[in-house]
Amino acid sequence: xxxxxxxxxxxxxxxxxxxxxxxxxxxxxxxLERPPRRQQQRNNYGSSxxxxxxxxILAVPNVVMREPGGQRPSRLTAGGGGPGGPPPNExxxxxxxxxxxxxxxxxxxxxxxxMLVVVATINSISFYNSTDVYLLYTPFHEKSPxxxxxxxxxxxxxxxxxxxxVVMTILLIVLYKKRCxxxxxxxxxxxxxxxxFIFTYLYLEELLRAYNIPMDYPTALxxxxxxxxxxxxxxxxxxxxxxxxxxxxxxxxLMALVFIKYLPEWxxxxxxxxxxxxxxxxxxxxxxxxxxxxETAQERNEQIFPALIYSSTVVYALVGTVTPQQSQAxxxxxxxSSNSTxxxxxxxxxxxxxxxxxxxxxxxxxxxxxxxxxxxxSVLATEGMPLVTFKSNLRGNAEAAxxxxxxxxxxxxxxxxxxxxxxxxxxxxxxxxxEYRTVTAPDQNHPDGQxxxxxxxxxxxxxxxxxxxxxxxxxxxWTTTIACFVxxxxxxxxxxxxxxxxxxxxxxxxxxxxxxxxxxxATSAVVKPFMEDLSAKQVFI
Amino acid sequence: xxxxxxxxxxxxxxxxxxxxxxFTIANDPVRIIILIAAAFFWLLSLLISSLWYAIIPLxxxxxxxxxxxxxxxxxxxxxxxxxxxxxxxxxxxxxxDTRVTDNKHILAYVSGLGFGIISGMFALVNVLADMSGxxxxxxxxxxxxxxxxxxxxxxxIILLHTFWSVIFFNAFxxxxxxxxxxxxxxxxxxxxxxxxxxxxxYTATLLINYIVTIFTGVLAFRVAGGTARSFRKFITCQ
Numbered sequence: 001x002x003x004x005x006x007x008x009x010x011x012x013x014x015x016x017x018x019x020x021x022x023x024x025x026x027x028x029x030x031x032l033e034r035p036p037r038r039q040q041q042r043n044n045y046g047s048s049x050x051x052x053x054x055x056x057i058l059a060v061p062n063v064v065m066r067e068p069g070g071q072r073p074s075r076l077t078a079g080g081g082g083p084g085g086p087p088p089n090e091x092x093x094x095x096x097x098x099x100x101x102x103x104x105x106x107x108x109x110x111x112x113x114x115m116l117v118v119v120a121t122i123n124s125i126s127f128y129n130s131t132d133v134y135l136l137y138t139p140f141h142e143k144s145p146x147x148x149x150x151x152x153x154x155x156x157x158x159x160x161x162x163x164x165x166v167v168m169t170i171l172l173i174v175l176y177k178k179r180c181x182x183x184x185x186x187x188x189x190x191x192x193x194x195x196x197f198i199f200t201y202l203y204l205e206e207l208l209r210a211y212n213i214p215m216d217y218p219t220a221l222x223x224x225x226x227x228x229x230x231x232x233x234x235x236x237x238x239x240x241x242x243x244x245x246x247x248x249x250x251x252x253x254l255m256a257l258v259f260i261k262y263l264p265e266w267x268x269x270x271x272x273x274x275x276x277x278x279x280x281x282x283x284x285x286x287x288x289x290x291x292x293x294x295e296t297a298q299e300r301n302e303q304i305f306p307a308l309i310y311s312s313t314v315v316y317a318l319v320g321t322v323t324p325q326q327s328q329a330x331x332x333x334x335x336x337s338s339n340s341t342x343x344x345x346x347x348x349x350x351x352x353x354x355x356x357x358x359x360x361x362x363x364x365x366x367x368x369x370x371x372x373x374x375x376x377x378s379v380l381a382t383e384g385m386p387l388v389t390f391k392s393n394l395r396g397n398a399e400a401a402x403x404x405x406x407x408x409x410x411x412x413x414x415x416x417x418x419x420x421x422x423x424x425x426x427x428x429x430x431x432x433x434x435e436y437r438t439v440t441a442p443d444q445n446h447p448d449g450q451x452x453x454x455x456x457x458x459x460x461x462x463x464x465x466x467x468x469x470x471x472x473x474x475x476x477x478w479t480t481t482i483a484c485f486v487x488x489x490x491x492x493x494x495x496x497x498x499x500x501x502x503x504x505x506x507x508x509x510x511x512x513x514x515x516x517x518x519x520x521x522a523t524s525a526v527v528k529p530f531m532e533d534l535s536a537k538q539v540f541i
Numbered sequence: 542x543x544x545x546x547x548x549x550x551x552x553x554x555x556x557x558x559x560x561x562x563x564f565t566i567a568n569d570p571v572r573i574i575i576l577i578a579a580a581f582f583w584l585l586s587l588l589i590s591s592l593w594y595a596i597i598p599l600x601x602x603x604x605x606x607x608x609x610x611x612x613x614x615x616x617x618x619x620x621x622x623x624x625x626x627x628x629x630x631x632x633x634x635x636x637x638d639t640r641v642t643d644n645k646h647i648l649a650y651v652s653g654l655g656f657g658i659i660s661g662m663f664a665l666v667n668v669l670a671d672m673s674g675x676x677x678x679x680x681x682x683x684x685x686x687x688x689x690x691x692x693x694x695x696x697x698i699i700l701l702h703t704f705w706s707v708i709f710f711n712a713f714x715x716x717x718x719x720x721x722x723x724x725x726x727x728x729x730x731x732x733x734x735x736x737x738x739x740x741x742x743y744t745a746t747l748l749i750n751y752i753v754t755i756f757t758g759v760l761a762f763r764v765a766g767g768t769a770r771s772f773r774k775f776i777t778c779q
Contacts, residue, residue, distance in 0.1 A: 101570040101635055108573070478666040483584055486659065490581045493574055522588055530591040531663055533603055538691055538738035540664050540698045540731070541590075541610045 104496050107457055108489055110249055110310055114462045115488075117253040118260070118470040119481060127206040128261045129474050135262045137161045142264040154266035158274045161267075165278065169289045177296060192235055192251065196228040199254050248310045252462035259467045260474065268471055269517070275464055276513035283507040310457045461509060468516045475524060479531055483523040487515035547673040550692035554665050558658050558699050565650075571632065571641055572651045579621055579655025586610075586617035587663065604736055611729050614656075615709075621652050622710050645714065646707055646765040653706025657699035665695040690743045694735060697747075697754045701731060704754070704761035711764045720764070727753055 122128055134141055137160050140153035175183055201224055208215055234244045235251075263271060282290035465488050473481040491512030499506055534541060566572045590610035597605070625632075625648050633642040641647050668691050705724045712720035731753055737746050762772070 101574060105570040105573055108577075476670075478670050479663050482659070482662055482666060486577060486580050486584060489577050493577070519584065519588075522591075526595050527587055527591040527663075530594045530606065531587075532667070534607075535664055535668050535691070537603060538687070538694065538735060539603060539607060540694050540735045541587075541607055541614065541660070 104493055107492060110245065110457070111462060111465055111489070111492070112485070114249045114253050114256070114466050115469045115485060117250065118256050118466040119473045121203075121253070121257055122260065122470045122474050125206050125210040127210070128257050128470075131262060131264055133262060134264065135161075137164055138263060138267055140264075140267075142266055150266050153264070154270040157264065157267040158270035161271055162274045162278055165275070166289070169282065169293075173289050173293050173296075176293060189232070189236055193228075193232065195251050195254055196231040196235075196247075197224060199258060200224065200227060203254060203257070245310060248459060249462065252310070252459045253466055255459070256463045256466035256470055259463065260470045265471075268467065272464060272468055272471075272513055272517065276507075276510040279507040279509040310459060310462065461512075464509060465512060465516070468513060468520065472516075472520045472524075477524060477528055479528060480520055480523045483519040483527070484516045487519040488512045491515040543673055543675070546688060547669060550665075550672060550688050551669055553689070554661055554692040554695040554699070555658075557696060558654065558661065561654060561703075562658070566654065569641065571635060572647075575625070575648065575651045576655040576658070579652035580659035582617045582621045583614065583656045583659045586613040589613050604733065607732050607736070608729065611725070611732050614660075615725050615728060618652075618656065618706060618709055619713070622649075622713055625652065625710075645710065649707045649710035650703060650765075652710075653703040654699075656706060657702030660702055661695040661699040664698065665691060684741050684743075686741075686743055690738065690747060693747055694738070694750065697750045698731070701728070701750075701754050701757055704757040707761040708757070708764050720760075723760070727757060 138157040139160070140157050142150045142153045144150060144153070172184070201220075204220065204224070230239070230243070231247045231251075233239055234247055259268065259271075282288040285291070468488065469481060469484050472484045491514070492508065495506060495508040495511050498511075533539075562576075566576055587610070590606065590613045593609050593613070594606035629642055629648075632648075633639060641651075668688065672688050705728060708720050709724045711717070712724070731750055734746050734749050
C-alpha cells in the first residue's frame with residue numbers, strides 16, 4: 001500500500017491566438033498506481049529496516065534508492081525472493097487507504113487554494129469575467145442568441161480544441177519516443193516563461209486596474225522580473241518545495257483564468273466535458289496516448305518533468321547514500337540522463353553533498369531515474385530485482401504499474417497535464433513533518449534512501465477543476481460555487497478510493513468533472529430558486 | 542458599514558463551526574473526508590428536495606417544500622449513518638487516530654458538523670455576498686435586523702445539525718425510537734418556526750430556536766456519555 005500512485009495528466013493544447021501566447025497542450029491522464037503490495041508494506045510499516053530500501057524502490061518506480069553497500073545484499077534478497085514474506089493483503093490495503101487519506105488531504109489543500117485564487121480573481125477583477133477576445137482555436141464565437149446555434153458553436157469549438165489537444169499529445173509522444181528531450185524541455189520552459197511573464201503581467205495590470213492602484217513601469221518591471229525569474233528557477237531548476245508549489249498553483253490558476261477569459265461560455269462547458277472524456281480514453285484505452293507515454297517513460301525509468309506536476313510533499317527523497325563517484329558515474333554513463341534536467345540536477349545535488357541532497361529532497365530526488373541504477377554496474381545486480389518485480393507487476397496489474405514515471409513526457413505539454421503520483425518512499429527523515437514517515441531503517445543513519453511519499457497532481461487537474469469552479473462562480477451565485485467545490489473534492493476522494501480498491505491506473509478527471517458539472521447545473525437551475533426563496537424569507541431547513 | 546457587518550455576520554454564523562473544525566477536525570484526514578462526504582450527502586438531499594419543490598405545483602406554499610426537505614435531510618442522515626456504520630471496520634483500519642472508530646460519537650459529530658456547515662453555508666452565503674455589496678442595509682425597506690438574525694439563525698442550525706447527528710446515530714445504535722422521533726420532530730419544528738421570520742417575529746423564532754438548540758445540545762451531551770459531573774470537571778479544567 002505504501003505507494004499509491006495517482007497520476008493524472010491531461011493534455012490539452014491551447015494556444016491563444018490573439019494573445020499569441022500559449023501553445024499548450026495538456027494531456028490528461030490520471031493514473032493511480034500501486035506498487036507491489038508486499039514491498040510497500042514492508043517499507044512503510046515494516047519495522048525491519050533492511051527490507052525497506054527494496055520495498056521503496058519497488059513501490060516507487062521513479063525513485064531510486066541507493067543504499068550503502070552493506071545493505072544491498074538485503075535488498076537483493078528482498079527484491080528477488082520476496083523473503084520478507086508477503087504481508088496480508090488486507091494490511092496493505094488498509095495502510096494504503098490510510099496513507100490515501102492523508103494524500104487526499106494533501107491534494108485538497110492545493111486544489112482548494114487554486115480554486116480560491118481563481119474564484120477570488122473572477123469575483124474581484126471583472127476583466128476575467130467577460131469574453132471579448134477569443135482563442136485561435138475557437139473560431140465560433142457564440143454571438144447568436146439562438147441556443148441551437150450556440151450549441152453547434154460550442155460543439156465545433158470544443159472539437160477543434162480537443163483535436164488540437166490530441167495532435168499535441170501525439171506530437172509529444174513522438175518527441176518523447178524519439179528522445180527529443182531538448183525540444184520537450186524547450187517547449188516547457190517557453191510555456192512557463194510566457195505564463196510567468198506575459199500572463200502574469202496581464203494579471204498584474206488588471207489587478208492594479210481593478211483596485212485603482214497606480215504603479216510606475218520601473219516598479220512593475222522590477223516586480224515582474226523578480227517574480228518571473230524566481231518562478232522559472234523554482235519550477236525548472238530548484239528551490240524550496242513550498243515556493244515551487246506556490247508557483248505551480250499560481251501558474252495553474254493563471255491558466256484556468258485564461259481559459260475562463262478566452263473561451264466562450266458554452267464552449268468552456270463543452271471543453272470541460274470533452275477533456276474529461278479524453279482523459280478517460282487517453283488513460284484507460286489500451287492504445288491511449290497517455291498510456292503509451294507512461295509506459296514508455298516507465299520503460300526508460302524516467303521521471304516526470306517537474307515543471308508540470310504539483311508535488312504535494314517532498315516526494316522525492318532522494319537517494320542520499322550514493323557516493324559522489326557513483327553518482328557521477330551514473331550520470332555520465334546514462335546517455336539519456338544527460339538530457340534530462342532532472343537527472344542532471346540530482347547528480348549535481350549528490351555531488352555537492354550526498355546527504356544534503358537526500359535531506360533536501362528537492363526535486364532532484366524525483367528525477368532519480370532508475371537509469372542511474374541500471375547504468376551503475378555495481379548497483380545493477382541489486383537493481384535487477386526491483387526492476388523485474390516491477391515489470392512483472394506491470395503484467396499482473398496490467399496498467400497499474402507503469403504510470404508513475406511516465407508523466408515526464410506529458411509535462412512537456414504545458415500546463416494542462418496533471419498527475420497525481422503518490423510514491424511510496426521511505427522516509428528516513430524525522431524532520432519532515434509529513435505524516436507519512438516510514439520507519440527509518442536502523443542501518444541508515446542518514447536518511448539515505450529516504451523518501452517520503454507524496455502525491456503529484458498534474459497541473460491539468462488544477463486547471464480544469466479551477467475552470468469549472470471559476471466558471472460557476474462567474475454567474476454570481478455562491479451556492480453553485482460551493483456545490484461545485486464539494487462535488488469536485490468528493491470526486492477526487494472517489495478517484496483515490498477507486499485507486500485503492502482497483503489498484504490500477506485510473507483517470508481522475510472524469511469523476512470530479514462529471515460531479516462538478518452535474519452539481520453546477522443542478523444547483524443553478526433547481527436548487528438556487530429554492531434556496532433564494534428560503535433565504536429571502538429567512539426560512540432555515 | 543457593509544464590510545464590518547459582513548465580517549460580523551460571518552463570524553457570528555461561522556466562527557463557532559470554524560473553531561470546531563480547526564480544533565477537532567482539521568488534524569485528522571479521515572475526519573476531513575467524512576466531513577466533506579457528509580456535506581456532499583446534504584447537497585444530495587437538498588437537490589432532491591429542490592427537485593421536489595420544483596416539480597410539485599405548490600410553490601406558493603414554501604412550508605410544503607420545507608417539510609419535505611426536512612424529511613429528505615433526515616433520510617440522508619440515515620443513509621450516511623448506514624454507510625458509516627457499514628464502513629466502520631474499514632475506517633478503523635484506515636484511521637490513524639483510532640479514536641474515530643473507538644468512540645462512535647466522533648463519527649456522528651463529524652458528519653453532523655458536515656451537515657451543519659454546508660447547510661449554514663447554503664442558507665447564508667448569498668446573503669453574505671449581498672451584505673458586502675454596496676449599501677444593502679434593510680433590503681427593500683425591510684428590517685435592518687435581517688442580516689444579523691439570519692446569521693444567528695444559521696449558527697443555531699449548524700449547531701443543531703451537529704447535535705442531531707450525535708443523537709440520531711446513537712438512537713439507531715441503541716434502537717431508541719424516542720430519540721429518533723425527537724430529532725425528526727425538532728428538526729421539523731425548528732424549520733417551521735423559522736417560517737415566522739417572514740413576519741419579522743425575530744424574538745419569538747430566535748428565542749425558541751435557541752432554546753431548542755440548547756436543549757438538543759444537552760441531550761446530545763448526555764447521549765455522548767456526558768454528565769453534570771464531567772461537565773463540571775471540564776469547566777474547571779480538571
